Amino acid sequence: MTDALIEALRADTPGCAGPRVHFNHAGASLSSRRTLAAITDHLALEAEVGPMEAAVMAADGVARTRAAAATLLNATPEEIAFATGGSAAWGTAIASLPPLRPGDRVLVGRQEWGGNLTTLRDKAARAGAGVEVIPSLEDGRVDADALAGLIDDRVRLVSLTWGAANGGLVNDAAAVGRVARAAGIPYVIDAAQVVGQIPVDVRALGCDMLKAPGRKHLRGPRGTALLYVRRDFLDKVTPAWLDVQSSPWATHLGADHAPVSPRDDARRLEASEASVALQLGLGNALEQALALGIDHIRARIHHLAQGLRGRLEGIPGVTVRDIGDPETRSGLVSFTVEGLAGSAVRARLMDQGLTLGANGMPYTPLDMTTRGLTEIARASLSYLTTEAELDRLADALARLAP
Template identity: 55%
Template sequence: MLTDARVRSLRADTPGCAELIHFNHAGASLSPRAVAEAVTRHLALEGSRGPMEAAALVADRLSTIRLNAASLIGAEPEDIAFGSSGSSVWGMVFAALPPLREGDRILVGRHEWGGNVATMQRAASRSGARIEVIPCREDGSVDPDVLAHMIDDTVRLISLTWLPANGGLINDAEAVGKIANAAGIPYLVDAGQALGQIPIDVAKIGCDMLKSAGRKHLRGPRGTALLYIRPEFRHKLDPLFVDVSSGPLINGMPLLRSDARQFEMSETSVALLLGLGEAISLASELGVAAIRDRIGVVSASLRDRLRHVPGVEVRDLGSTYSGLVSFTVDGILASNVKSSLAEKGINIGANGVSYTPYDMTARGLQEVARASVSYLNTEDEIVQLVEAVEAIARMAKR
């Protein structure tokens, strides 16, 4: 349990909490002091000892970080690769799947991240394959029962954004996994909004591949990402490119690594990985279940207060919610709501159609404002946010 005293301590150890009110943790969270210090300390070491020499000095720490990252999602260290962004590791593993052919089908949730959709659409256009959207239940979540009836021998991939970027929905990733596993179809999960916010067990989900950035709810630095690959699935992947670490030349031929690090390049930011390691350690110390409970309480309070503001509509789908709270204000663009709040020292996000194109188009939405909470947020901050949104809504009516 995250007590009020513990939250106060965590806020005191987060410099940004003293500067502003941050409700954009789904975009990039406020890093704790230990994360920033780990990064800057190693950069200083690189300056004094040499970058490659500094990396050698912290090799044991990097191995521990991989072990801790694996433990956080119920995996083994050899199942984990680190990268520079969620999009880059997603793109690398997608490109390593067997080539698409004419008539092949990719099944995706309606809430799929726009970057993933764009990458899949390019591949489908080149090959004559097609992308099909899995219909939703009445609550707006992906319907596993309908998915089961869409399966045939032309389906090459099931891709699911577990927690969509444009609101508080949590899709049933485990139910989708059971269908994919039963049919023997590769299953790729985008856990960008899940890592550090809700407990993750890759075995329960049944995913073959899972990715997330480190900068969101985990509170790691930008420029970090995690990729999981199920060990039994690795032999089905053929990385598009390799280097001297992931596939060194042996007797004139590249020898691909046997673990997930076949997707990891030798040239990486050790400083950022050390910062990520501090964020992983903190999440493990606090307990992701406790983090989930705290975020649930805070986000429920925010949703309830916003629902009582005239001219404001909460846009979240689903019946079980994440810490992403989406809303619109009558007569004003979400991007303008965001900029107006920024003038008051309050950070939120604003998502357009390109972020979740299928879902936004299906619901006729052009933009949504997104206030994403962390265990760091307090009731006082919620009150200040809602009062500021209420003032914007009143101005829009004049």
């Protein structure tokens, strides 16, 4: 990714034009003008001809979005469902799995997203089941060998947050997948902080379901998400509810007591009511990511993130909190400033035109508790980020630190 290409990409991104610098791409990134145009053009068409009519006219465009998502994940379009957000996609996936029974076990990684963990614990508590944490390696990543030792006939689900939300750690999701597949246990991945900045191959991962929002590293619009469901796993998926898309009436018309038959692809978990405009915007973001090449995106973000960590490690009073294998870390750089809570760091830097994130205990409660942290500040990078912007952030933190 040459300097000229980065300049062109930034010129096509309204959020890069102003004085504010965006370091919260892991929360929600900055969309391109072409993505925004895909959304607004369809909204204008809806206003002109009617939303339902516009949806019919945009059917090919939505199909291209699904095909682009499949290409990105090395899946098929029939294995892709859309959702209105990452939490909605993940909750829909978990709700579709077979019910837990007393004594069942659910295994999770230490970096499990707080919302996922709450959902799983609630589901387990209602059934008299339990949620257990998979041991970690010394560097904090999930220990796949230890996972293998936990497997018995009561384990019903392995759930993994692939990339930590509170820093750069990236778990070895493929190693976890090999254990889960060998044991025949459903394996669900939360790839919210991975898709769009690190290559994803669901075949190599061995997962049954995987979700990711469009608003983060894909630079798509908020209110969109992808849900992958392995084709051979569909017979184990029961939608929590059905509508005319997920179970068309024609499939069981003509018999008063005929069994309901959900459709035979991932769209059995997809609702018919959705924002076509946002799906088209997501499609453009996906196509842009594919055109750039996720390998190239990964290389640039990794270089920038390592550079920022090096800058911060040289500032007295600033402590980099990233763990995991340095060679596989993501573009999420977490740190603390002596004497200041993460939210205070975020607020003070916001006053200087620098937008960061701050993660507290609710986001990654297991990992934060294990490491004795209550809050961290988080600078999450994009391929749009420049070296000059990293210098500006480091300079601001040097003035802020005691």
